[in-house]
Amino acid sequence: MLKKLKLAPKLALTIGSVLTVILVILIAITISLSKAAISTATYGELMAISKYNSMQIQSILDEAETVVADMQSYLQRAYDSAKTADKAQVTVPTDPAAIALCQSQIYNAVLNPITYDIELYLRETARTGAISSQDIVGIGVMFEPYKFQSNIRDYSFYASETIGDGKIPSLGTYQSYSALDDYQLAMTSKIPSVTSPYEYNGDQIVSYASPIVYNNEIWGVISADIRIRNFDRIDTTSETYPSMYATIFDSSGLVIYDSDPTAGSGQTLADFTPDTEELSAMLSMMKQSEAFQIETTREDGRKVTRFFTPLKAADKTWWSLTAVETEDINESIVVTTFWMVALAALALVLIIFTIILLLRRVLGPVDGIVSAARDIAAGKLNVQLQVSSEDEIGVLSRTFMEMTQTLNRIVTDMKYILEEMASGNFAIKTRAEESYVGEFEGVLLSIRKMNRRLSSALSQINASADQVTAGSEQMSSGAQALSQGATEQAASVEELAATVAAILDQVQQTAQNAAEARDKSNEAGEETQVCNEQMKSMISAMDEIGKKSSEIGKIIKTIEDIAFQTNILALNAAVEAARAGAAGKGFAVVADEVRNLASKSAEASKNTSTLIQGAVTAVEKGTQIANDTAESLVKVVESTQTVSGIVDRIAEAAAEQSASIGQVNLGMEQISSVVQTNSATAEESAASSEELSSQAQILKGLVGQFKLRETNGVQDSYAPRAQEVRMDPVMMADDKY
Structure with a gap:
């Protein structure tokens, strides 16, 4: 097929093919580099979102930890000062005026001066923390029997965000508040801990619970409740990534928060990852407590890229997850690839069109040369070429014309000589010796x-x-x-x-x-x-x-x-x-x-x-x-x-x-x-x-029928064999026949 094409289309096709291959290679390289760059930028952006969400959740937990730690620190100082205080400070007053001053605001009981100060600080600090913090919905203080004061068995209170300046209520008897999840968690772990989500007054909350430890003995628990609904401040949506969602997991993979309102409570990471190998890989990387990303398959079969960032929740490690469907991540790469291919194809078409026009303009006279060459091949030596250009093709045309004329003269002369020899006349001479040049x-x-x-x-x-x-x-x-x-x-x-x-x-x-x-x-x-x-x-x-x-x-x-x-x-x-x-x-x-x-x-x-x-x-x-x-x-x-x-x-x-x-x-x-x-x-x-x-x-x-050449004035046909003279043609320079 290619052999039958003319020179201009053939050159255009060849150059176009080479340019196509080059452009395809360049596009492939560019797409590969762009894909890597876009992927890196996209992954970096999503990992930054995950880290930002982690910082938001961490700030909420840190605030609860700060409030609880301040209260614990005050109790340590108060208990230490009680050891060196005089007896009147640690004795319940009996004077009516002093009783009025040391009356508990939580229970109907008289407190000694130091215990009263402790109650006052704890009560107001809890009130201030619950009212002023937008993340803490309430702070509770609970003591073991007779630990708050030796003559008071049950002592606890809970300051909610709605308490205002009103009286802070107690949590009832020891049997009541000791059964609470946050109390039992702190008493069991003996270190600050965060509870699993649970429902309280219609809200899903988690509690930051820390035991009150003095002289290696647990005296009670201070707990700060956090409304999970407050986690909505994290980035959960994006115009660039419509499928983006965010989830907070605890160290066991239990869902603490999910931006998808349809997600049920009590679900775990395994519920969203049916592939056991992918789940095992995620859990293995979570054990390293470092940020990571991984592509997994959801339970509905969708490919999702998940970005995990760790955060500290008391003694445990929680995880901030930002997930986006892989199709959303690849969409920008697909769009970029499409436009690159489209522009390259358009450029290639323009280049090939321009090459065809130029080749037709430049190689037009070659058709005349080809036609003349065909006439010569057919035995027609009387050909004419009209070329006025002075470029290589013009020189080629004129040279081709001169060659044709020389060839015509030589063929005509050879025809004359051979016809004479065929007629028996060997005493013939050439009539166009000047045309026999070169070969x-x-x-x-x-x-x-x-x-x-x-x-x-x-x-x-x-x-x-x-x-x-x-x-x-x-x-x-x-x-x-x-x-x-x-x-x-x-x-x-x-x-x-x-x-x-x-x-x-x-x-x-x-x-x-x-x-x-x-x-x-x-x-x-x-x-x-x-x-x-x-x-x-x-x-x-x-x-x-x-x-x-x-x-x-x-x-x-x-x-x-x-x-x-x-x-x-x-x-x-x-x-x-x-x-x-x-x-x-x-x-x-x-x-x-x-x-x-x-x-x-x-x-x-x-x-x-x-x-x-x-x-x-x-x-x-x-x-x-x-x-x-x-x-x-x-x-x-x-x-x-x-x-x-x-x-x-x-x-x-x-x-x-x-x-x-x-x-x-x-x-x-x-x-x-x-x-x-x-x-x-x-x-x-x-x-x-x-x-x-x-x-x-x-x-x-x-x-005797042939007319033979003469040698030294004697005709060859009558010369005896002994007198023959053999002459090389190149030595007969003066012999014109």
Whole structure:
């Protein structure tokens, strides 16, 4: 598609594509940087709002803490002074005038002077704090039994923001006020604490409760109540971020305040974060007590970015949360990206439009050059270009026109020269030599070279034709003589071939006989080898007989020893029988028979031993003879193998002779065939020579039709071959043809 476009649209498209890629890259980089910058600014702004809200809540808690701390500080000083005060200051007065001065305003009881001063300070400080502070709705003071004064069991009061100058009421008996949440929290924790939200007189409040500790003993509790509705002063809405809302959580994630009025009380952070991994991540970061931000998914599936800022609530850490839907944060990025892309696209369109106009204006004359080039490619050299500009395109057009004119002159001149040469006129000269410049000069020189070489070649062909005529006549005479000699040679070769065939039959018979002798020799060698193996087996058996005979000799020796011992025992028995007298006669007879048997056994053993020794000697002689026979068989086997090898070589030599004679026979047949072919060829050569002489005369007539160049005043067509002069065209500078 791109190859078919013209130059101006192609350049415009190419430049536009490059600019588009560059702009896309720049826009991507700008968007990325802008997104990072906008995100940083947005996150910074929202984190600042979260910190501002945290400071607002912190100021409310600090105010309650300050009031409670001032009252506690006063009690510490008062109790310390009571230790060093005189007895009258810590004794309940009995004088009516003094009783009137020390009458309690809370309970119908008489106080000692120091306790009265304590009540006065606590009562008025609580009144002032509740009335003057817009955040504190009431301050309560509650004491453990008999701790405010040793003769007063129950003592407490609560100064609300509406008390004005009226009488501050008590909170009833100890059983009543000790059951309050703030009282129990302070007594249990034994440190200042903030309660969870609870309802009081129709309002949701939290209480800053601090125990009254003196000498490591809790004497009571001072509590400042804060209306949660006062937290509305924090930033909870924004025109830039319509979805923004604010929430205050305690350290356990319980919602203290939520700017969304539909949020129910008692909810926790987990109620707004169904994803357990996100909840775990938030709780983990909250443990570090540092500000952080995190993107989470609400229970309704919306993506929300939350900004957490810690604040101190007595001994606990509360969290100020400012949350905005991620879509609101990304909206400014999307708007910025849209306008950047729109402006870039508009700029790109304007740039491409301007480039197209400029290219069409500048490259307009190129169309004329392209049209002229197409005419030249089609063989039309009479082209005209009208260009008046002096820039590179104008120079290109004029140069192209000059090239076309030069090419036209050269083509016309070459046409004239080639037409003359085609007509047989090789004495032609160029009529536009001045146009052959640069590489074209080589074309002219090549034409000259071709002209001279063709002219010279035709002259040589003319001379050669004469020589071919004379030579062909001689060849015809020689070919006839060769044919006659080849016929006689063929007869002799056939006789020799018959003799070689007879020799071949005899050699083949000899080779066959040698092969049969080799087979018989091999069979004899194999049989001799079998005899040799059997002789070895016999020698081994005779050796075994000799060994067994030796073992029998040993047994005979043992029998002789037994007979000898038996004889001795019989003698001993005879001696004992003689000693026994008549009683031993029967035993003496037995002993005599035993001695006789022993003697016969010994004699038989000697005879057997003699026979066995003779057998062993015979076996040894047989073994020696067998060994000699085996050696003779080995020599026979070796001689047989030698004979077999000689016969093999004779058979191989006979086979080789047979093959060689077969080759000789084949060669003789080929020689016979070649001789016969030579005879036929000689006859054909004689005929061809006569035909060649005729064709040489015809060729001489054809060459006479050309007008050849003259060399040194003599025409080439009549110059003898020995007088030819070869001239290089580049050396013929004065030759204008």
